[in-house]
Amino acid sequence: MTQSIVVQVGQCGNQVGCRFWDLALREHAHVNQMGIYDEALSSFFRNVDQRGADSTGGKINTLKARAVLVDMEEGVLGEILQGPLRSLFSGTQLISDVSGSGNNWAVGYHTYGLAYREQIVDQVRKAAEHCDCLQCFFLIHSMGGGTGSGLGTFVLKLLEDEFPEVCRIVTSVYPTAEDDVITSPYNSVLAMKELTEHADCVLPVDNQSLVDIVGKIQHMSNTGKPSCTIKKDCTIISGRGGVVKVEKPFDAMNNIVANLLLNITSSARFEGSLNMDLNEIAMNLVPFPRLHYLLPSLTPLYTLADVNIPTRRLDQMFSDAFSKEHQLIRADPKHNLYLACALMLRGNVQLSDLRRNIERLKPTLPFVPWNQEGWKTSLCSVPPVCHSHSLLALANNTCVKSTFFELRERFLKLYRRKAHLHHYLAVDGMELAGFSEALSSISALIEEYTHLESPLMPSAPRLTIAT
Numbered sequence: 020m021t022q023s024i025v026v027q028v029g030q031c032g033n034q035v036g037c038r039f040w041d042l043a044l045r046e047h048a049h050v051n052q053m054g055i056y057d058e059a060l061s062s063f064f065r066n067v068d069q070r071g072a073d074s075t076g077g078k079i080n081t082l083k084a085r086a087v088l089v090d091m092e093e094g095v096l097g098e099i100l101q102g103p104l105r106s107l108f109s110g111t112q113l114i115s116d117v118s119g120s121g122n123n124w125a126v127g128y129h130t131y132g133l134a135y136r137e138q139i140v141d142q143v144r145k146a147a148e149h150c151d152c153l154q155c156f157f158l159i160h161s162m163g164g165g166t167g168s169g170l171g172t173f174v175l176k177l178l179e180d181e182f183p184e185v186c187r188i189v190t191s192v193y194p195t196a197e198d199d200v201i202t203s204p205y206n207s208v209l210a211m212k213e214l215t216e217h218a219d220c221v222l223p224v225d226n227q228s229l230v231d232i233v234g235k236i237q238h239m240s241n242t243g244k245p246s247c248t249i250k251k252d253c254t255i256i257s258g259r260g261g262v263v264k265v266e267k268p269f270d271a272m273n274n275i276v277a278n279l280l281l282n283i284t285s286s287a288r289f290e291g292s293l294n295m296d297l298n299e300i301a302m303n304l305v306p307f308p309r310l311h312y313l314l315p316s317l318t319p320l321y322t323l324a325d326v327n328i329p330t331r332r333l334d335q336m337f338s339d340a341f342s343k344e345h346q347l348i349r350a351d352p353k354h355n356l357y358l359a360c361a362l363m364l365r366g367n368v369q370l371s372d373l374r375r376n377i378e379r380l381k382p383t384l385p386f387v388p389w390n391q392e393g394w395k396t397s398l399c400s401v402p403p404v405c406h407s408h409s410l411l412a413l414a415n416n417t418c419v420k421s422t423f424f425e426l427r428e429r430f431l432k433l434y435r436r437k438a439h440l441h442h443y444l445a446v447d448g449m450e451l452a453g454f455s456e457a458l459s460s461i462s463a464l465i466e467e468y469t470h471l472e473s474p475l476m477p478s479a480p481r482l483t484i485a486t
Contacts, residue, residue, distance in 0.1 A: 020058040020061055020062060020151070020152070021062065021151075021152045021153070021154035021155075021287060021296075021297075022061065022062055022063070022085060022149075022150035022151065022152060022153055022154065023062060023063060023085065023153070023154055023155040023156070023157060023284065023287060023297065024085045024086065024087065024143065024146045024147065024150070024153065024155075024156050024157070025039070025040075025063070025084070025085065025086040025087075025156075025157045025159065026086070026087045026089070026143070026156060026157070026158045026159070026174055026178070027086065027087070027088045027089065027159050027160075028089045028090070028158065028159070028160040028166060028167055028170055028171035028174055029089075029090055029091075029127075029160050029161055029164055029166040029167030029168075029170070029171060030090060030092065030094070030095050030161075030164065030166070030167070031159075031160065031161035031164070031167055031192050031273075032089075032090075032158075032159040032160040032161060032167055032171065033088055033090055033095045033096065033099070033159075034095060034269065034270075034273050035159050035190070035192070035273045035276045035277060035280075036086065036088065036159050037099060037104055037263075038258060038270065038273045038274050038276070038277035039159075039276075039277040039280045039281065040084055040086070040104055040107055041104060041258060041263045041277075042258060042274070042277050042278070042281055043063060043281060043284075043288070044082075045404055046281065046288075046401070046403065046404055047059065047060055047064075047288075049404050050289070050401055054078055054079050055077070055078065055079070056074065056075075056076060056077065056078065056079045056080075059288050059289050059290075060079070060082070060288075061075075062284070062287045062288050063084065063085050063284070063287075063288065064082045064083065064084060064085065065082070065083040065084075065085060065149055066079055066080055066081070066082060066083075067080060067081045067082075067083050068080045068081075073149060081106060082106075082107060083107060083108070083109065084107045084108060084112075085146055085149070085150070086107075086108065086112060086146070087112055087114070087139065087142045087143055087146060088108065088112055088113045088114065089113075089114045089115070089135070089139060089166075089170060089174065090114075090115050090166060091115065091116040091118065091119050091120050091127070091131050091165075091166045091170065092115070092116070092117070092118075092119040092166070093115050093116075093117055096113045096115045099113070100113065102263065103263050104263065111142060111145075112142060112146075114135060114138055114139060114142065116131065116134075116135075119165070119166065120164065120165025120166040120169055120170065121165055121442075122163075122164050122165045122200045122202055122203070122206065123165040123169070123202065123206075123442055123443060123446065124165055124168045124169040124205060124206040124209040124210060124443070125169065125209075125442075125443045125446035125448070125449035125453075126165050126169060126446055127164075127165045127166045127167075127168060127169020127170035127171070127173065128169035128170065128172060128173045128209075128213075128448075128449075129169075129446050129447060129448035129449055130446060130447070130448075131166070131169070131170050131173075132169070132170055132173035132174075133448070135170075136173075136177065139174060139177060140177060140181055143177075143178070143181065143182075144181070147182065153182070153185055154185070154186065154287070154296075154297055154298065155185065155186040155187075155188060155287075155297040155298070156178050156182070156185055156186070156187050156188070157188050157189075157190065157280065157284075158171065158174065158175055158178070158187065158188070158189045158190070158218075159189075159190045159276075159280075160172075160189070160190075160191060160192070161191070161192040161193075161194070162191050162192065162193050162194060162203070162206060162207040162210050162211075163192075163193070163194030163198050163200050163203035163206055163207060164200060164203075164206065165206065167192075168206040168207065168209065168210035169206070169209075169210070171210070172209075172210045172213035172214060172217070173213075175187060175189060175213060175214070175217045175218060176213060176217045178217075179217045186219050186220075186297055186298050186300075186301060187217070187218050187219045187220075188218075188219060188220045188221075188222070188283075188297070188300070188301075189214060189218045189220070189221045189222070190221075190222045190224060190276060190279065190280065191210075191214065191221055191222070191223050191224065192224045192226060192276065193207065193223055193224065193225050193226065193348070193422065193426070194207065194226055195225070195226045195227045195230075196227075196425065196429065198226075201433075201439070202433070202439050202442070204426060204429035204430040204432070204433055205430060205433060205434075205439070205443065205454070207426055207430075208426060208427065208430045208457045208458065208461055209453065209454070209457045211423070211426070211457065211460065211461050211464070212456065212457040212460040212461070215309050215311075215460055215461075215464055216309075216460075218311060219301040219305070219311060220300055220301050220304070220305065220311050220313055221311055221312045221313070222279065222283075222313055222315050222347075222413070223312055223313075223314070223347075223348050223419065223422065224276055224279070224315070224347045224348060225347065225348040225349050225422065226272070227349060228346060228347050228348055228349050229272040229275050229276070229347065230272065231344075232255070232256070232275055232320060232344075232345075232347075233256050233271045233272055233275075235320070235344065236254050236255070236256055236320055236321055239321065240254075253321060253405035253406070254320060254321040255274065255275055255278050255317060255319075255320045255321065256271035256272070256274050256275060257271075257274065258270055258274050258277075275317070275347065276347075278317060278403070279315050279317060279347065279411065281403065282317065282363055282365065282403070282409060282411035283297075283300075283363065283411060283413075284297075285363065285365050285399040285401065286363065286397050286399050288401075289399050289400065289401040290399075290400055290401070291397065291398045291399035291400045291401075292370070292398050292400065293370065293396060293397055293398040294397055294398070294399060295361070295363060295395065295396075295397030299395065300313075300361060300395075300413065303359060303361065303393075303395040304358075304359040304360070304361055304395060304413060304415045305359075305415065306358055306359065306390065306393075306415075307358075307467070309464060309467060310358065310415065310464075310467060310468065310471075311415075312415070312419045313361075313413040313414065313415055314346060314347075314348055314350060314352060314413070314414040314415075314416050314418065314419060315346070315347045315348070315411065315412070315413055316340050316341070316342075316345040316346040316347065316411070316412045316414070317340075317345055317347065317409070317410075317411055318336050318339040318340050318345045318409065318410050319336060319339070319406060319409065320345065333368065333372055333376070333408070334376060334379070336408070336409075336410050337362075337376040337379075337380060337410065338380070339410075340362070340410050340411075340412040341353070341380065341383075341384065341412065348419070348422060349422070350416070350418035350419060350421055350422060351418050351421070352384075352414055352416040352418045353383065353384065353385070354418070355385070355416055355417040355418035355420075355472065356385055356386065356387050356416065356417045356471060356472055357384055357385060357386045357387065357393065357414055357415065357416050358386075358387055358390060358393065358415040358416065358417070358471070359390060359393035359394070359395065359414075359415045360384070360393065360394055360395070360412065360413070360414045360415070360416075361394075361395040361396070361397070361412070361413040361414075362377070362394065362395075362396045362397070362410060362411075362412055363396075363397045363399070363410070363411040363412075363413070364396070364397065364398050364399065364408065364409070364410050365398075365399045365400075365401060365402045365403060365406075365408060365409045365410075366399075366400075366401075366402030366403075366406065366407050366408025366409060367400070367402070367407065367408060368398055368408050370398065373396055373398065377394055377396075387471065417468040417469075417471055417472050419468065420464075420465045420468035420469060423461055423464060423465050423468075424465055426461070427458070427461050427462065427465065430458065430461075431458075434454060434458070440454070
């Protein structure tokens with residue numbers, strides 16, 4: 020059995036991470052009712068005895084998350100140490116400062132990166148030493164603020180430097196165009212350069228998509244129609260049933276991202292007839308190293324309460340996974356090109372159902388001509404709590420370039436006027452060239468996606484040999 024380590028950076032990264040740990044505990048408790056420390060738990064949790072030593076079998080003593088938590092403000096980490104999840108983490112796993120990064124990528128990357136480099140490396144190494152077979156790092160951060168974007172991408176490069184052979188999967192929460200952090204376009208584009216260069220896979224999540232999904236579920240809950248009544252605490256935005264009893268603002272949105280992580284890690288945590296190795300995600304979905312941004316979509320979003328209404332047909336679930344309403348980023352994949360696609364199913368689903376639905380959907384999904392069979396599939400036997408089955412689709416699709424194009428335009432609105440640049444250039448280590456390099460990087464990325472959509476050049480006439 021392999022193990023993975025979660026690295027949470029910044030306020031958003033830690034809030035999402037804690038929702039993941041809470042919901043993961045709920046899932047394992049639902050399946051493992053005997054309280055035995057098994058291989059499923061060992062993938063993301065250590066079992067520690069009273070002396071602080073690892074216990075490899077038998078009853079659960081004290082579970083410790085395989086995680087490192089980093090934030091340059093004390094608020095969120097302080098809440099964790101005093102909250103219901105506090106026993107999951109020892110004080111050394113939490114690395115914090117008091118003043119924050121002031122929504123400035125340069126402060127997070129250059130100032131705090133250099134100041135906390137050794138401490139972060141030390142904690143990651145200690146977490147790795149407790150793993151028998153370290154397979155993957157999951158980095159969770161946001162793009163709009165200073166710590167998540169700056170220190171988050173600094174940590175990403177650290178992971179590549181220290182553990183070059185270990186897969187790095189990054190969940191990045193992108194700000195909306197109406198974000199209240201005026202410098203978020205700078206922070207996001209500067210972070211994008213690092214993500215493109217140092218991540219194996221990036222799962223971009225758009226804040227606006229999360230808002231839309233929460234709104235849709237809440238609207239369904241308030242319609243009052245019997246046929247639309249949603250089963251209590253059985254939506255993708257609900258965190259009930261876990262250790263944490265009080266839901267806070269943004270928990271609904273954070274629960275969606277946590278469910279993304281629950282589903283992508285399900286094959287590593289539970290048995291299945293066709294489990295997917297985490298390394299296989301990058302191996303199968305990333306044909307070109309820089310084009311590793313995977314569009315996630317989740318279904319179902321909720322379970323209906325009326326048992327007389329037939330559960331959503333399996334075929335409908337597959338169709339939903341390719342609809343805009345279930346995507347975690349606003350884009351239009353069906354009018355762009357798929358480079359590859361993964362379908363990660365949970366629950367009682369047969370391989371024949373999976374194959375049949377792929378064949379049914381193929382004609383509607385435009386794939387690049389050189390990878391028409393670019394599908395990767397997995398079946399995990401354990402469904403999410405409250406659901407009979409679920410599906411996570413990860414699509415490597417050229418449609419993400421529209422998100423990057425909008426981000427670049429917002430960056431240029433500030434950059435053309437040199438607005439707020441002095442805040443960044445006042446930071447030791449930050450130079451103006453860093454902005455132009457980040458701009459060149461995102462422009463090149465957009466161009467690479469655009470080039471793949473260009474009509475194929477007509478094949479050159481064959482040479483004939485004179486006889």
